[in-house]
Amino acid sequence: xxxxxxxxxxxxxxxxxxxxxxxLKAEVANSYLNWLWWILDPLCFMLIYTFIFGFVFDxxxxxxxxxxxxxxTMWDFVNKxxxxxxxxxxxNKAIVSRVYFPKFILVLSKIWINGxxxxxSFGIVILMMLIFRVQLSWNVLFFVPILLIxxxxxxxxxxxxxxxxxxxEDLSNVLNVALRFIFYxxxxxxxxETRIPQxxxxxxxxxxxxxxxxxxxxxxxxxxxxxxKLLLLWFSxxxxxxxxxxxxxxxxxxxxxxxx
Amino acid sequence: MSEYAIEVENLxxxxxxxxxxxxxxxxxxxxxxxxxxxxxxxxxSFKLQKGEIxxxxxxxxxxxxxxxxxxxxxxxxxxGSVELHNNTVALLAIGVGFIKELTGRENILLSGMLLxxxxxxxRRRTDxxxxxxxxxxxxxxxxxxxxxxxYSKLSFAITAILETDIILIDEVLSxxxxxxxxxSYAKMKELITQKDRTVVxxxxxxxxxxxxxxKLLWINDGEMMQFGATKEVLAAYESYTG
Numbered sequence: 001x002x003x004x005x006x007x008x009x010x011x012x013x014x015x016x017x018x019x020x021x022x023x024l025k026a027e028v029a030n031s032y033l034n035w036l037w038w039i040l041d042p043l044c045f046m047l048i049y050t051f052i053f054g055f056v057f058d059x060x061x062x063x064x065x066x067x068x069x070x071x072x073t074m075w076d077f078v079n080k081x082x083x084x085x086x087x088x089x090x091x092n093k094a095i096v097s098r099v100y101f102p103k104f105i106l107v108l109s110k111i112w113i114n115g116x117x118x119x120x121s122f123g124i125v126i127l128m129m130l131i132f133r134v135q136l137s138w139n140v141l142f143f144v145p146i147l148l149i150x151x152x153x154x155x156x157x158x159x160x161x162x163x164x165x166x167x168x169e170d171l172s173n174v175l176n177v178a179l180r181f182i183f184y185x186x187x188x189x190x191x192x193e194t195r196i197p198q199x200x201x202x203x204x205x206x207x208x209x210x211x212x213x214x215x216x217x218x219x220x221x222x223x224x225x226x227x228x229k230l231l232l233l234w235f236s237x238x239x240x241x242x243x244x245x246x247x248x249x250x251x252x253x254x255x256x257x258x259x260x
Numbered sequence: 261m262s263e264y265a266i267e268v269e270n271l272x273x274x275x276x277x278x279x280x281x282x283x284x285x286x287x288x289x290x291x292x293x294x295x296x297x298x299x300x301x302x303x304x305s306f307k308l309q310k311g312e313i314x315x316x317x318x319x320x321x322x323x324x325x326x327x328x329x330x331x332x333x334x335x336x337x338x339x340g341s342v343e344l345h346n347n348t349v350a351l352l353a354i355g356v357g358f359i360k361e362l363t364g365r366e367n368i369l370l371s372g373m374l375l376x377x378x379x380x381x382x383r384r385r386t387d388x389x390x391x392x393x394x395x396x397x398x399x400x401x402x403x404x405x406x407x408x409x410x411y412s413k414l415s416f417a418i419t420a421i422l423e424t425d426i427i428l429i430d431e432v433l434s435x436x437x438x439x440x441x442x443x444s445y446a447k448m449k450e451l452i453t454q455k456d457r458t459v460v461x462x463x464x465x466x467x468x469x470x471x472x473x474x475k476l477l478w479i480n481d482g483e484m485m486q487f488g489a490t491k492e493v494l495a496a497y498e499s500y501t502g
Contacts, residue, residue, distance in 0.1 A: 018373065026362055095370075097334060098351055099375060257334055
């Protein structure tokens with residue numbers, strides 16, 4: 001299976017990139033403020049959360065807007081990729097029912113699209129870090145492995161979501177609710193460890209998205225090193241998830257077209 | 261010329277209760293309704309040499325399109341096998357194949373890549389495709405703005421110009437207006453008569469079949485009734501259907 005996956009990846013890699021690019025372009029062409037939305041969208045939500053939680057609920061995190069922005073940026077990536085993957089086979093019925101191609105390429109394409117937006121968002125994070133005069137340390141280098149784990153984990157989950165999305169019509173409703181719950185349990189706009197001390201520490205360990213976001217904040221703005229043992233653990237889990245997801249899709253992808 | 265391009269052996273394709281279900285329906289009816297097993301194609305075998313043209317006839321719902329999709333690799337066979345000997349294959353069918361929000365030009369590139377062509381190769385031939393499809397300025401508009409005729413023309417043009425080794429045609433020889441139909445028929449004939457190209461055509465038009473095909477396969481309710489020279493099979497089929 002691994003051989004096949006690598007072979008397919010080589011063969012269809014350009015396709016996934018080109019299709020992601022075209023879709024990004026189409027998104028831009030259809031809206032009024034076009035690509036500005038890629039910046040405006042996270043920026044506006046950051047302002048809303050900063051206002052509500054910084055002002056109304058009186059949160060006292062250091063560099064609070066940057067704190068929120070990092071969380072939002074990473075969450076958006078996970079959220080959009082998963083929600084986008086549920087119906088992706090149905091939405092691509094036209095090509096799925098006409099030619100064979102490995103279906104994980106559709107997930108990959110989603111990863112590029114949302115990854116690109118995430119990178120723009122991180123560009124703003126860097127800008128904000130300059131504005132807030134955040135003290136940098138060598139720990140910022142953890143940026144790369146943390147992001148890698150986030151992408152792998154999301155890819156693995158998205159494979160399963162895409163697969164079951166073919167057969168379970170209302171999976172998108174369930175996923176919507178579940179993701180909303182996880183959103184609040186991830187500590188995007190509050191510090192999960194200090195705000196809910198009873199379960200926060202545990203949540204931070206078992207919810208990989210929360211853990212990765214916390215780690216990213218530690219390394220980027222608070223200059224401390226994240227828990228590398230836990231990072232390694234989640235890296236392994238993510239790799240296994242990706243492999244299982246690929247296996248699932250390979251086994252059943254040729255029945256998809258019969259179900260849609 | 262004894263090289264086979266398509267070898268189909270004991271091919272069966274089933275649709276078995278693969279209908280999607282919602283969670284509510286599933287909770288209310290714990291036991292899955294008795295396995296709905298529908299065999300669309302049963303035990304079909306044939307071999308086609310490189311350069312041959314095969315016609316498939318049969319009444320609606322007899323499994324012709326399913327057979328084509330199995331050859332194209334879109335369905336995995338439940339039993340038996342399909343061997344294409346590494347030939348590239350394209351399925352040409354009515355009204356399918358494009359991502360609606362993208363422009364015609366982008367769709368040409370993407371479909372071409374899915375058919376296994378390199379980007380350079382596609383870009384080199386894009387102008388030819390656009391010219392053949394007669395879409396003009398529409399090529400840079402999103403495909404969702406196309407009329408169904410334009411849609412089919414573009415779809416036909418891509419397959420016709422990019423020239424895969426094997427072409428599977430599902431009743432699309434009647435695409436577009438009368439003039440385009442004539443042109444596409446001529447182009448199809450030109451493609452088909454090249455001696456390296458292997459073609460499978462599903463059609464209800466006996467004139468087309470007589471005109472183009474070397475061999476004919478007649479299937480009825482998924483079962484293979486007859487496989488042989490066009491004239492004989494067509495005669496048998498026509499006397500059967502009356």
